[in-house]
Amino acid sequence: MQFQYWNAEIEKMPRAELEALQLKRLKKEIEIALRAPFYKERLSKVGIKSSDDIKTLADLNKIPFTTKDDLRDGFPYGFLSIPKDEVVRLHSSSGTTGIPTVIYFSKEDIKQWAGYMARCIFATGCTKSDVFQNMITYGLFTGGLGFHQGGEEVGMLTIPAGAGNTARQFKMMQDYQTTVLHATPSFLLHLETKMKEAGVPRESLFIKKAFGGAEPYSEDTRKRIEALLKVDVYNSYGLSEMNGPGVAFECQCKDGLHIWEDGYIAEIVNPDTLQPAKDGETGELVLTILCREATPILRYRTRDLTSFYTEPCACGRTHRKLKRITGRSDDMLIINGVNVFPSQIEEVIMSLKEVGNNYLIVVEKDGALDKLTVKTEVNAEIFMDDSRHLNALKEKIIETLQTSISISPKVELHESGSLPISEGKAVRVHDNRPKDV
Numbered sequence: 001m002q003f004q005y006w007n008a009e010i011e012k013m014p015r016a017e018l019e020a021l022q023l024k025r026l027k028k029e030i031e032i033a034l035r036a037p038f039y040k041e042r043l044s045k046v047g048i049k050s051s052d053d054i055k056t057l058a059d060l061n062k063i064p065f066t067t068k069d070d071l072r073d074g075f076p077y078g079f080l081s082i083p084k085d086e087v088v089r090l091h092s093s094s095g096t097t098g099i100p101t102v103i104y105f106s107k108e109d110i111k112q113w114a115g116y117m118a119r120c121i122f123a124t125g126c127t128k129s130d131v132f133q134n135m136i137t138y139g140l141f142t143g144g145l146g147f148h149q150g151g152e153e154v155g156m157l158t159i160p161a162g163a164g165n166t167a168r169q170f171k172m173m174q175d176y177q178t179t180v181l182h183a184t185p186s187f188l189l190h191l192e193t194k195m196k197e198a199g200v201p202r203e204s205l206f207i208k209k210a211f212g213g214a215e216p217y218s219e220d221t222r223k224r225i226e227a228l229l230k231v232d233v234y235n236s237y238g239l240s241e242m243n244g245p246g247v248a249f250e251c252q253c254k255d256g257l258h259i260w261e262d263g264y265i266a267e268i269v270n271p272d273t274l275q276p277a278k279d280g281e282t283g284e285l286v287l288t289i290l291c292r293e294a295t296p297i298l299r300y301r302t303r304d305l306t307s308f309y310t311e312p313c314a315c316g317r318t319h320r321k322l323k324r325i326t327g328r329s330d331d332m333l334i335i336n337g338v339n340v341f342p343s344q345i346e347e348v349i350m351s352l353k354e355v356g357n358n359y360l361i362v363v364e365k366d367g368a369l370d371k372l373t374v375k376t377e378v379n380a381e382i383f384m385d386d387s388r389h390l391n392a393l394k395e396k397i398i399e400t401l402q403t404s405i406s407i408s409p410k411v412e413l414h415e416s417g418s419l420p421i422s423e424g425k426a427v428r429v430h431d432n433r434p435k436d437v
């Protein structure tokens with residue numbers, strides 16, 4: 001494989017040098033943080049009065065974790081560290097788990113972010129000759145403008161397509177001969193369902209690659225998108241608190257996401273004890289952003305569960321790789337005392353070829369007990385009136401789920417394309433149990 005690097009010096013920097021650079025940048029970021037009201041108070045409480053109090057990377061330990069609640073408490077300007085008239089933009093999170101949080105950017109911050117994004121896009125083998133259709137929500141959500149800037153930085157013709165409206169998307173793909181797509185994985189699957197429905201021949205499209213991110217998806221889902229759309233799919237990870245997309249991305253090896261360690265210090269901790277996870281062990285990702293002027297965020301508890309690869313990557317990049325993020329620690333469902341992550345359910349159903357491209361998980365109370373219903377679409381090739389076939393499929397799904405998650409859910413089968421699809425991140429879990437239970 002021929003690898004290409006946006007910034008070879010940084011991307012292949014020897015670890016010792018990379019860590020020295022992290023320390024230098026961390027010290028600078030501490031000075032920036034001390035200018036934000038929130039950190040001025042938080043850091044002085046633990047005796048950090050200047051960057052001189054941070055001597056090694058291990059001193060990061062002295063800094064308390066920052067949580068989403070801290071960011072909400074600091075709303076609107078508690079985390080701002082530059083004068084307001086130096087701020088050129090704001091973004092906020094999608095609010096999946098509550099009130100959104102806001103992040104401010106200086107001109108330089110925007111430039112930095114575009115640079116990380118360009119690095120990600122280039123690492124997948126894209127060049128300025130590509131035509132990039134960004135099929136994600138623009139606006140406060142970081143996925144739109146984040147990828148847009150990165151695409152332009154690489155020099156690609158970047159189409160601000162926005163989310164939804166598959167007919168319009170196909171038309172643009174044909175008119176402009178789009179080669180690269182970006183969307184949530186759930187929208188990429190939906191696109192394929194609609195492509196079949198609308199009779200758009202795959203040969204009329206020029207797509208080669210797709211970036212899928214903003215929500216968790218399994219390896220089987222990736223393989224399914226790749227097989228159906230005949231594209232290479234690259235996993236993209238980011239969060240608005242850390243700029244947005246561009247934090248970690250898969251290279252051409254498509255096996256784990258390089259986290260740009262010159263821009264972020266990544267730790268993985270046990271979510272219960274908050275102690276560092278052992279090498280290769282799964283835990284919660286904690287991130288510190290370096291080089292951001294307007295909104296410093298130190299040791300942010302992302303709630304996202306992942307682990308580090310222990311092996312170096314064949315591409316030659318020295319920045320460590322994260323395993324596919326399986327979900328957030330607060331995604332876990334407790335069903336009649338059994339712990340289940342939605343990602344475990346997805347893994348099972350997306351591996352069955354008879355299952356279609358969309359599914360929904362519903363949890364309700366049935367008397368004193370919890371009831372789990374898995375609603376899934378069936379593959380468009382299966383006839384909804386073939387009840388023998390459908391019953392056999394239902395049994396198969398129940399059995400496979402029973403083996404993997406020790407729960408026998410109720411399974412409902414739905415026609416291809418009939419379950420609701422969201423324009424932003426997929427909302428696949430409907431927990432309808434009363435909140436105080």
Ligand code: ADP
Nearest residue numbers: 093094095096214215216236237238239240325
């Ligand atoms: P919100 O936290 O309100 O959803 P964001 O838009 O900032 O707002 O979303 C960031 C979150 O999206 C991440 O913390 C993570 O949970 C999820 N996410 C983003 N990219 C991926 C990915 N590739 N795989 C799994 N989860 C992802």
Ligand code: ZN
Nearest residue numbers: 251253313315
């Ligand atoms: Zn790599």
